[in-house]
Amino acid sequence: MSNSSTITALVHTLRHEAEGIISVELRPWGDTVFAPFEAGSHIDLHLPNGLVRSYSLLNSPSDRGRYVVGILRDRNSRGGSAFVHEQLRVGSQLTLSQPRNNFALDPHASHNVLVAGGIGITPIYCMFRQLLALGKSAELIYCARSRKEAALLEQLGGLDAKVVYHFNDEKGSVPDLARYLADQPRDTHFYCCGPTPMLDAFESTCESLGYPHAHIERFTAAELPPSEDAQDSYSVELKKTGKTLNIEPGLNLLDVLLDAGCDIEYSCREGVCGSCETRVIDGDIDHRDGVLTKAERAANKSMMVCVSGCKSRRLVLDL
């Protein structure tokens, strides 16, 4: 269970958005107050079946007192999205995390290209509207398997903005990102949220086109295996407290840190939500999360301690 601060919400509205997708509007329960949020943020739902799942906020940050998430019923659901689709009821109580943003817009970008794949439209829609509201230059590429499985089409159709749609069944193929992303100024900021193969293709396409500003948001566990040179055992020095801990084979770094009394926020335990991000002072991190970008991984400055490990014999954390 998380030690991060949670709040209680009322399930106010459940709405069919597209085939397999519903939106859930949450309002404060009792005297709970919802914190403001930035475009790109997500919240963690603490479901009554014990699972914790992260979902992006799709409504406007200018909304006060409501959070809206869009939830795809995952065909391989391990009990998260299936619970929401089958058992969540209007009027019920739900425990949430505070909003957290791992996918923030860069306010200085001269142009923005947003790419959404399927349910990845939820943070992208919020970000796109925010950019337009601020008078920023932005365009959207929205990909989905089919039109009937694409949420928010009506709302997007009402925006005065450039939106390119790619529906696989109509085009007869998955999107060719190299073609869609070509010929943009090098200082453009690119944002993508979608399924893992699309995010991987997006990152490698931006890299091969020489675009340095590529941002991604994963909404499913990346489940990256340990790298070949990951250490089974290593020592962890805690800079602030001066403690040294030993990670033995099979032990989870987050568990060891919590047992040692470290005050670390955590929620999903799957490398998705970003709450356990910890600053690293020294050591070679074996990143296995879905939060950090390639550039952030290469910087070797922070890690998700719930899933990541170490490739050196010694790791020094800012704890």
Ligand code: FES
């Ligand atoms: S607890 Fe969610 S990323 Fe670590």
